[in-house]
Amino acid sequence: MTSNTAQRRRPRRILAHGALVVGTVVMSYPLLWLLASSFKEDSKIFSSTGLIPNPVDLANYAEGWTGAGKSFTTFFTNSLVIGIVAVIGNVIFCSITAYAFARLDFRFRRFWFAMMLGTIMLPHHVTLIPQYSMFDYLGWVNTFLPLLVPKVMAVDAFFVFLLVQFIRTIPHELDDAARIDGCGPVRIFRHIIFPLLTPALATTAIFTFIWTYNDFFSQLIYLNDVDLFTVPLGLRMFLDATGESAWGPMLAMSAVALIPLFIVFLVFQRRIVQGIATTGLRG
Amino acid sequence: MRLIVVAREAGSIEGRTMTAAAQERTQDTTGRVGVKRRRYRDNVWGYVLLLPWLLGFVLLTVGPMLASLVLSFTDFDLLSAPNWVGLENYVRMLTDDDRFTKSLQVTTTYVLLGVPLELAFALLVAIVLNRGLRGLDFYRSAFYLPSLLGGSVAIAVLWRQVFGRDGLVNDVLSVFGIEGPSWISDPSYSLFTLVVLNVWQFGAPMVIFLAGLRGIPDELYEAAAVDGAGVLRRFWSITIPLLTPIIFFNLVLRLINSFQAFTPAFIISGGTGGPTDSTLFYTLYLYQEGFAYFRMGYASALAWILLLIIAAVTAVNFALSKYWVNYDR
Numbered sequence: 001m002t003s004n005t006a007q008r009r010r011p012r013r014i015l016a017h018g019a020l021v022v023g024t025v026v027m028s029y030p031l032l033w034l035l036a037s038s039f040k041e042d043s044k045i046f047s048s049t050g051l052i053p054n055p056v057d058l059a060n061y062a063e064g065w066t067g068a069g070k071s072f073t074t075f076f077t078n079s080l081v082i083g084i085v086a087v088i089g090n091v092i093f094c095s096i097t098a099y100a101f102a103r104l105d106f107r108f109r110r111f112w113f114a115m116m117l118g119t120i121m122l123p124h125h126v127t128l129i130p131q132y133s134m135f136d137y138l139g140w141v142n143t144f145l146p147l148l149v150p151k152v153m154a155v156d157a158f159f160v161f162l163l164v165q166f167i168r169t170i171p172h173e174l175d176d177a178a179r180i181d182g183c184g185p186v187r188i189f190r191h192i193i194f195p196l197l198t199p200a201l202a203t204t205a206i207f208t209f210i211w212t213y214n215d216f217f218s219q220l221i222y223l224n225d226v227d228l229f230t231v232p233l234g235l236r237m238f239l240d241a242t243g244e245s246a247w248g249p250m251l252a253m254s255a256v257a258l259i260p261l262f263i264v265f266l267v268f269q270r271r272i273v274q275g276i277a278t279t280g281l282r283g
Numbered sequence: 284m285r286l287i288v289v290a291r292e293a294g295s296i297e298g299r300t301m302t303a304a305a306q307e308r309t310q311d312t313t314g315r316v317g318v319k320r321r322r323y324r325d326n327v328w329g330y331v332l333l334l335p336w337l338l339g340f341v342l343l344t345v346g347p348m349l350a351s352l353v354l355s356f357t358d359f360d361l362l363s364a365p366n367w368v369g370l371e372n373y374v375r376m377l378t379d380d381d382r383f384t385k386s387l388q389v390t391t392t393y394v395l396l397g398v399p400l401e402l403a404f405a406l407l408v409a410i411v412l413n414r415g416l417r418g419l420d421f422y423r424s425a426f427y428l429p430s431l432l433g434g435s436v437a438i439a440v441l442w443r444q445v446f447g448r449d450g451l452v453n454d455v456l457s458v459f460g461i462e463g464p465s466w467i468s469d470p471s472y473s474l475f476t477l478v479v480l481n482v483w484q485f486g487a488p489m490v491i492f493l494a495g496l497r498g499i500p501d502e503l504y505e506a507a508a509v510d511g512a513g514v515l516r517r518f519w520s521i522t523i524p525l526l527t528p529i530i531f532f533n534l535v536l537r538l539i540n541s542f543q544a545f546t547p548a549f550i551i552s553g554g555t556g557g558p559t560d561s562t563l564f565y566t567l568y569l570y571q572e573g574f575a576y577f578r579m580g581y582a583s584a585l586a587w588i589l590l591l592i593i594a595a596v597t598a599v600n601f602a603l604s605k606y607w608v609n610y611d612r
Contacts, residue, residue, distance in 0.1 A: 016411055017418075023408065024425045027483065031428075033451055034441050097336040106329025116336070119344055123543050123593055125569060125586040129579045130350035131343060133361055153339025160336070185328045214435045216546045217566075221574060232436035236550065239440060247444060254437035261432055269424060272431070276487055277494035 031258075038252035061256070064249030068238035070226045072253060075234035079213055080260075082147055082230060086212040087205045089151030090159055094204060095197055097154040098163030099189045103175065119157045132221060146222045147212075159204045162279055166200035167193060203275040206268050213260060231257045355584035360577045372584035383585070385560045386568040389474060393564065394541045397481035402533055404485040409492035410522065423493065427486035438480075439550035443467055446476045467551060470561035477562060480547050488533040495529035496522070527608045535600050542593050545570070565589060 036051040038060055065072045100106075101113050135146040154160055170193060178188050216232045223229060229237065235257055238250060265272065330337070355372055357365035376383050408426060412419055432438050445451040448465035456463040466472045499522065507517050523530075545566040548556065556563030556571070569589070573582030 020422050030445050093335050096332050100332035104329040105324045106326045126590045127347035129583045130347035150343055154336040155339045216436055235436045254440045257437040265431055273490055276490045
């Protein structure tokens with residue numbers, strides 16, 4: 001690029017940066033405002049659009065943490081337990097399923113693979129009612145089981161597909177060498193494929209956690225007992241109980257609820273962006 | 284979802300197994316079976332390892348799907364045994380259920396406004412970001428973050444506040460001397476606050492667009508510039524045509540997802556779909572019928588209609604794609 005064109009382009013660049021900065025501010029303003037308001041007294045939340053709370057008031061957090069009738073400690077514990085078990089389930093069982101599809105040959109494999117791809121597109125409402133009555137019949141409603149048992153059956157077909165894709169990029173020579181040394185399919189999976197899958201498993205784990213943590217619908221349906229409530233259910237109960245009267249504590253707890261997502265995002269930013277760009281996953 | 288990748292992959296799998304099979308056959312005749320064979324032919328281990336998924340497929344997907352089809356012809360209420368009522372649920376839905384009609388109308392409006400706006404924003408910002416500006420990573424993260432948080436209850440709570448009578452939006456408007464309405468509780472605006480919430484999450488498709496834009500070779504733009512093509516001309520004749528597969532991919536994905544939107548409407552309306560059913564999303568109505576009134580037969584019928592709508596929209600999408608999606612690179 002000659003200095004001439006560089007000079008001609010400079011104003012445009014400044015313009016683009018200006019627009020992007022304005023865009024960033026507009027996009028993140030609600031979040032910043034949430035954070036700021038959570039430190040303000042109720043009366044001040046509505047009287048100012050400003051971001052700097054003065055004085056900084058932690059009362060909202062203290063009040064909100066226990067304000068829903070049950071402490072958010074319970075809600076966070078439940079959400080994290082469900083999230084972690086779901087992640088473990090998906091990592092193990094989606095990868096086993098993916099290994100079978102990608103590396104083994106058995107009767108009707110292609111038929112089952114096509115079925116598996118088909119379930120990716122299925123709206124879950126169409127299985128909802130019978131699943132609910134089945135879990136109800138088993139006495140599982142009001143336990144974590146309806147949320148967790150499906151994870152050991154690799155129902156999140158999208159991750160299976162993602163992992164199949166990844167296994168295909170692992171050279172077959174590795175399997176062949178192991179087979180000559182007398183390894184069966186299980187040992188090949190455990191000692192060769194599974195360790196090499198780490199990047200794809202990380203993507204699977206991250207998105208499983210985010211989706212499970214954000215999930216509202218199935219938790220709403222299956223959990224009725226306050227002791228089992230997760231963070232989204234706790235927030236919702238708080239909202240119903242206090243209505244418009246306790247915005248400060250409400251916003252404070254909303255801010256707290258977003259913290260785990262923020263942490264995951266900050267730590268795994270690159271992997272998340274890559275995961276979306278290459279697979280079309282949604283956050 | 285993720286249809287294009289899936290479709291393309293299905294194709295390549297065919298190709299791959301065909302060659303693998305051919306290889307196996309030649310190896311069989313030369314007697315060098317086993318060592319060089321690509322796939323491990325083993326029916327027993329294959330099915331042992333597939334078993335967890337297979338169980339889930341039968342017990343949690345196919346079984347319930349068929350069951351809900353059968354239940355949609357009954358008056359199932361969870362407590363007593365279902366009675367066969369024939370087509371009654373479907374007839375009632377189509378001829379005598381104003382809330383069903385309303386929920387379809389609300390959902391369609393939401394989808395038709397939200398998805399194009401979201402994708403337009405995503406494309407626009409991706410194009411600006413793709414010019415090799417400094418700080419790309421920062422902007423991309425800042426724009427993507429709402430997609431990650433947007434589905435949560437916490438954000439829906441925040442939205443209820445931001446668009447409330449004394450909320451942030453009206454505070455900003457009052458600076459300009461405008462007195463805004465109470466967006467959330469006014470039926471003529473409430474749905475649009477949800478559309479805005481959807482557009483706010485344009486980051487995910489933007490990231491996909493960015494990846495697509497990176498794949499367009501610079502030489503094309505340089506050659507076009509040499510030939511005297513201006514910015515707009517290059518946009519319409521290079522960027523857009525080469526990006527059509529990704530636009531299509533995002534469109535299919537977002538349409539399927541948007542028809543199933545639930546959480547924000549539930550939280551913002553307090554579970555009612557109000558005011559006056561103005562935010563009664565289809566899935567919210569389904570939830571109310573099934574889990575508030577326990578009309579589970581009717582809810583099953585609603586679920587099957589949703590499946591048919593989504594399937595039809597997706598099919599139309601694919602049928603139309605051959606007129607505008609450009610696959611030959």
